[in-house]
Amino acid sequence: MQTFFIILILAFGFLITFQIAKASEYVAVLRGEEKARKQTNRINAFLLLAFLVLGLIGVYYCNERLKGKILGESASIQGEKIDTMLYITLAITGVVFFITQILLFWFAFKYQESDKRKAYYYPHNNKLEVIWTVIPALALTVLVGFGIYYWFKITGDAPQDAMQVEVTGSQFKWEFRYPGRDGVFGKKYYKAIDPKKENPLGQLWDDPYNHDDIITNELHIVVNKPVKLIIGSKDVIHDVGLSQFRMKMDAVPGTPTTMWFTPKFTTREMAEKSGDPDFVYEISCDQMCGQGHFGMRGIVIVETQEEFDRWIISKKPQYLAAHPEPAPQSKPAADTAKVVAANLKN
Ligand SMILES: [Cu+2]
Numbered sequence: 001m002q003t004f005f006i007i008l009i010l011a012f013g014f015l016i017t018f019q020i021a022k023a024s025e026y027v028a029v030l031r032g033e034e035k036a037r038k039q040t041n042r043i044n045a046f047l048l049l050a051f052l053v054l055g056l057i058g059v060y061y062c063n064e065r066l067k068g069k070i071l072g073e074s075a076s077i078q079g080e081k082i083d084t085m086l087y088i089t090l091a092i093t094g095v096v097f098f099i100t101q102i103l104l105f106w107f108a109f110k111y112q113e114s115d116k117r118k119a120y121y122y123p124h125n126n127k128l129e130v131i132w133t134v135i136p137a138l139a140l141t142v143l144v145g146f147g148i149y150y151w152f153k154i155t156g157d158a159p160q161d162a163m164q165v166e167v168t169g170s171q172f173k174w175e176f177r178y179p180g181r182d183g184v185f186g187k188k189y190y191k192a193i194d195p196k197k198e199n200p201l202g203q204l205w206d207d208p209y210n211h212d213d214i215i216t217n218e219l220h221i222v223v224n225k226p227v228k229l230i231i232g233s234k235d236v237i238h239d240v241g242l243s244q245f246r247m248k249m250d251a252v253p254g255t256p257t258t259m260w261f262t263p264k265f266t267t268r269e270m271a272e273k274s275g276d277p278d279f280v281y282e283i284s285c286d287q288m289c290g291q292g293h294f295g296m297r298g299i300v301i302v303e304t305q306e307e308f309d310r311w312i313i314s315k316k317p318q319y320l321a322a323h324p325e326p327a328p329q330s331k332p333a334a335d336t337a338k339v340v341a342a343n344l345k346n
Pocket residue numbers: 169170237238239285286287288289293296
């Protein structure tokens with residue numbers, strides 16, 4: 001129904017535009033081509049100027065309306081640099097935006113067709129072209145240079161003392177794996193993935209490093225301690241979005257990606273800072289990944305080392321879930337089967 005109405009409105013819009021164009025054509029014939037063209041030119045010049053003024057008022061209005069809605073202070077140390085870069089980029093592009101837009105529309109108004117002057121033919125100027133090519137190129141090189149520098153930093157080697165968490169996206173949830181006491185992740189193989197057998201990430205149980213790995217559905221990290229995320233996906237491309245930390249990284253099936261950062265405030269501290277008692281850090285999926293994409297919102301808890309230790313100790317390794325203690329009766333049954341099999345052989 002909605003689609004039908006949209007098509008109807010578009011069809012009406014087209015019809016109205018067509019009729020106006022036709023009507024103005026007839027008017028032009030009635031008034032004489034020359035006069036009509038000059039009048040249309042004057043109207044267009046005025047409308048362009050009106051567009052500039054209304055547009056600038058709109059820019060100011062949007063800015064005022066959305067002022068309090070942008071993200072607060074960066075919750076990670078690395079995010080501060082990213083914010084600085086963003087503000088510098090905004091300042092430079094902002095100045096260029098205002099200068100170019102004002103000149104564009106003002107010139108269109110000022111130099112509209114007039115009987116009093118003739119257009120000046122000015123086909124080429126090497127000096128001008130060099131200036132307006134080199135200056136933007138230099139500015140962009142500096143901006144991109146800083147961007148690449150910080151990009152290599154957050155995707156490069158994490159500090160020695162960084163904790164590691166593996167993040168796996170799938171339609172439509174996040175799963176987190178902690179390496180356990182040994183600090184080493186056990187091997188995985190995608191063909192071993194079997195949620196029914198308590199193996200949602202495809203851990204290879206022959207690998208002893210897997211025996212203490214813990215899987216959770218909440219990301220817990222420690223304040224002021226670098227954390228390295230090892231990111232993957234089980235199906236399509238997802239994207240780990242941690243907007244409050246200013247971090248973002250694609251989750252690609254088959255190709256692990258990494259990034260690391262240092263959280264600055266615990267969830268509790270941030271709740272106090274923002275004045276919102278219900279404040280939580282969020283992990284979102286920043287890549288359209290299917291119908292349930294919106295449901296990939298997860299919770300990140302930043303806490304002190306003691307709180308983290310208490311939480312992780314309460315979690316059971318996934319190995320234990322996949323290998324429940326055999327029930328006491330099952331052993332004799334197996335023995336009976338062996339005896340029967342032996343008898344059959346004889
Ligand atoms: Cu997703």
